[in-house]
């Protein structure tokens with residue numbers, strides 16, 4: 426790409442554009458580079474250090490060496506560094522958003538929203554660092570005292586996806602750092618630049634060398650890096666967000682070292698609208714949930730179930746609103762839907778739509794690729810359980826709308842999946858709200874809202890959507906070991 430027309434040419438602070446990896450406080454170029462492209466234009470943005478197994482090993486060694494001093498800092502000292510990092514992320518939000526849109530494609534305003542959201546995990550865990558408490562347990566033996574303390578687990582690895590290039594890193598790394606653990610981050614091949622810019626700001630915040638390391642690599646090297654991270658005895662915890670398939674591989678690879686795991690995997694979220702719902706609010710919620718990040722979010726509504734009495738009215742209102750969404754390059758003002766991340770992603774969306782139409786779905790709006798990686802925001806009515814979109818995450822801007830009659834049937838359809846990350850429903854009946862919220866098999870339930878994420882709540886799934894919780898006061902527990910101390914003979 427011509428450096429003058431590159432979206433990255435307009436950074437207020439060009440030194441945020443880092444293309445080397447960060448190991449032990451040093452920027453490392455490596456022997457080869459891989460391309461990072463703008464998914465909206467296909468143009469080359471830059472080349473990034475293509476590292477592999479030996480550099481992953483070096484990063485683990487550096488992190489392990491940095492651990493004693495990092496854990497020995499007081500919580501207040503670690504908190505102060507995290508708070509400085511938070512302020513720098515916010516101060517540079519415009520540049521970070523620009524980098525994020527350039528490599529990921531989401532509209533600039535949405536990218537800026539992600540920077541603020543991503544930074545909020547750093548702020549939250551800077552505060553939580555000071556609230557890691559132990560316990561004194563009343564004993565049944567008068568000669569003993571029993572105490573429980575909590576200590577950092579050790580070196581933590583974070584493997585993160587392209588759909589939230591900052592937030593998926595900070596949601597893992599901030600609690601680890603707050604707890605006293607050093608980290609090795611492996612960002613996605615498509616979106617290393619946001620991760621590296623955030624790492625540069627962590628350096629400026631005073632993060633000691635080796636405490637925060639970023640290893641970049643292409644897809645092939647990612648596999649090698651993943652193997653090293655999983656096989657290492659020094660790495661005590663691995664946190665991963667991405668596909669269930671890769672989550673399973675990492676879990677198997679971590680078995681020999683019995684690593685602690687946090688896994689945030691596929692979603693296939695159901696979104697139910699009951700006859701008693703406020704329909705305008707349900708349509709608004711569906712748009713927010715389904716079309717955020719062009720449908721490329723693991724908590725995006727994937728299957729919309731609407732009760733028979735309001736089905737026709739709901740789909741008509743939804744189709745009308747979806748028809749008004751503006752698709753285009755994320756840097757264009759007013760655009761709400763950017764490109765999909767890669768060719769394989771748009772091909773999957775096309776496959777799901779073609780399959781649904783072949784099996785009887787009607788296209789109410791959209792239904793086709795506009796050009797390149799841009800897909801029309803789509804609403805399909807008369808969706809049924811035999812369609813691919815009922816079973817697999819589409820990860821794109823397609824809303825298949827299924828019909829149900831009774832509350833029990835709606836819950837059963839929603840739960841008919843091996844996944845259980847988020848679910849949503851709209852109802853104004855308080856009894857139903859409790860029944861359905863308790864009946865849905867998912868780690869999170871949005872009730873009369875399509876947006877549920879924030880730093881202070883526990884994010885995570887049940888069933889094959891993963892293990893552990895990120896965010897909330899629970900988020901730091903993943904990075905702490907519980908140790909029980911038994912003091913005997915106290916009367917001598």
Ligand SMILES: NC(=O)C1=CN([C@@H]2O[C@H](COP(=O)(O)OP(=O)(O)OC[C@H]3O[C@@H](n4cnc5c(N)ncnc54)[C@H](OP(=O)(O)O)[C@@H]3O)[C@@H](O)[C@H]2O)C=CC1
Nearest residue numbers: 585586612613614643644647648651667668671690723820
């Ligand atoms: N739960 C969620 O938030 C997400 C779900 N997905 C789902 O997954 C599908 C595929 O997306 P994709 O990006 O390929 O997701 P992946 O699960 O393949 O990738 C996520 C991260 O894992 C890395 N990775 C992939 N394979 C390995 C491995 N064997 N060892 C170590 N690291 C590995 C990737 O690196 P690299 O990029 O270098 O290959 C990336 O950093 C999407 O269509 C969507 O359905 C995707 C992203 C997020």
Ligand SMILES: O=C(O)CCCC(=O)O
Nearest residue numbers: 588589666722723724878
């Ligand atoms: O895993 C994802 O797809 C990111 C979730 C975004 C969020 O925190 O809402």
